[in-house]
Amino acid sequence: xxxxxxxxxxxxxxxxxxxxxxxxxxxxxxxxxxxxxxxxxxxxxxxxxxxxxxxxxxxxxxxxxxxxxxxxxxxxxxxxxxxxxxxxxxxxxxxxxxxxxxxxxxxxxxxxxxxxxxxxxxxxxxxxxxxxxxxxxxxxxxxxxxxxxxxxxxxxxxxxxxxxxxxxxxxxxxxxxxxxxxxxxxxxxxxxxxxxxxxxxxxxxxxxxxxxxxxxxxxxxxxxxxxxxxxxxxxxxxxxxxxxxxxxxxxxxxxxxxxxxxxxxxxxxxxxxxxxxxxxxxxxxxxxxxxxxxxxxxxxxxxxxxxxxxxxxxxxxxxxxx
Numbered sequence: 413x414x415x416x417x418x419x420x421x422x423x424x425x426x427x428x429x430x431x432x433x434x435x436x437x438x439x440x441x442x443x444x445x446x447x448x449x450x451x452x453x454x455x456x457x458x459x460x461x462x463x464x465x466x467x468x469x470x471x472x473x474x475x476x477x478x479x480x481x482x483x484x485x486x487x488x489x490x491x492x493x494x495x496x497x498x499x500x501x502x503x504x505x506x507x508x509x510x511x512x513x514x515x516x517x518x519x520x521x522x523x524x525x526x527x528x529x530x531x532x533x534x535x536x537x538x539x540x541x542x543x544x545x546x547x548x549x550x551x552x553x554x555x556x557x558x559x560x561x562x563x564x565x566x567x568x569x570x571x572x573x574x575x576x577x578x579x580x581x582x583x584x585x586x587x588x589x590x591x592x593x594x595x596x597x598x599x600x601x602x603x604x605x606x607x608x609x610x611x612x613x614x615x616x617x618x619x620x621x622x623x624x625x626x627x628x629x630x631x632x633x634x635x636x637x638x639x640x641x642x643x644x645x646x647x648x649x650x651x652x653x654x655x656x657x658x659x660x661x662x663x664x665x666x667x668x669x670x671x672x673x674x675x676x677x678x679x680x681x682x683x684x685x686x687x688x689x690x691x692x693x694x695x696x697x698x699x700x701x702x703x704x705x706x707x708x709x710x711x712x713x714x715x716x717x718x719x720x721x722x723x724x725x726x727x728x729x730x731x732x733x734x
Contacts, residue, residue, distance in 0.1 A: 429540040434527035440488030442497035449541040457534030474563025539593040554613035570596040618662040636698045683721045
C-alpha cells in the first residue's frame with residue numbers, strides 16, 4: 413500500500429452524501445454546506461464552477477472537480493448565472509432559495525435525484541464527505557481548494573459505476589456508494605499528485621526515495637511497533653545519522669516527529685469508531701498505556717482523547733483547526 417492509500421485507509425466515507433442532480437438551463441446553486449471535501453462529476457451537459465476568490469471555470473461532460481475546504485462556492489449553467497443562485501445548500505444539506513424558502517420537496521426527482529427536471533440537459537453526480545478525518549487532514553492540506561480533472565485525463569470506469577449505483581435502492585446500498593466514492597476519489601487524487609507540475613507535498617515525494625520511502629511505509633502501516641531511528645536506519649541500510657538527515661530533508665520532519673504526528677492522527681480517527689476505548693486505541697497506534705496516549709494527545713493537541721471525542725461526536729461537521 414502506498415502513501416496515498418495509507419492516508420485514505422482510515423478516514424473512509426461513512427454515510428457520505430451522494431446525489432444525482434438534473435437541471436434544465438438556466439440554473440445555479442450556491443454551496444455553503446461547510447463540507448470539508450466534495451467530488452462533482454459532469455455526466456451530461458456542462459457547468460461553470462466559481463469559487464468566490466477566482467474566475468469561473470467551465471467543466472464539460474466527463475470532467476470532474478474536487479472541492480477542498482469549507483469556503484462557499486457556486487456552480488451554474490453560465491458564468492453570469494453563478495452570480496445569482498437559484499438555490500443555496502446549507503449545512504446538513506438543507507436546500508433553500510436565497511430568500512429562505514425550503515426546496516427539498518419541490519426539487520426532489522426520485523431516488524437520490526434532485527433538480528429542476530427528472531431528465532435535465534445537465535446531469536451531475538455529487539459526493540460529499542461530511543466529516544473530516546484527522547489522517548485525511550494531511551491530504552487535504554496538500555491540495556489546492558479546487559482540483560479540476562478533465563475527462564481525457566481521468567479515463568476511469570468508476571464514474572459510470574457510481575452513476576448506475578446512485579439511483580439504486582437496495583440493501584447495503586450506502587456501503588456500496590461509500591466505497592465507490594472512495595475509489596473514485598483515490599483515482600482522482602493519484603492522478604493529480606502524479607500530474608507534471610503539481611505542487612506535491614514532501615511526504616508524497618518521500619515515497620519515491622529509495623531510503624526514505626520504505627521507512628515511511630513501515631511507519632504508516634506498523635505504527636504500533638516500537639520504532640527507533642536506529643531500527644529504521646538499519647532496515648534502510650544506512651547509518652543512523654545519514655538516515656535521520658535524509659528523512660528530515662525529504663519529509664520536512666525528523667522521523668520520530670513524523671511518527672508521533674501520524675500516531676496521534678490515527679488515534680483521533682480510531683477514537684470515533686463505535687465501542688473504541690482509549691486503551692485499545694493506544695495499543696493500535698503504539699502507546700504502551702492509555703495514560704501514555706492521553707499525555708501525548710494533550711501535549712500535542714491541548715485536549716484529552718476523551719474531550720476530543722466528545723466534542724467531535726457532539727458536533728461532527730465542525731471543521732478542525734490547522
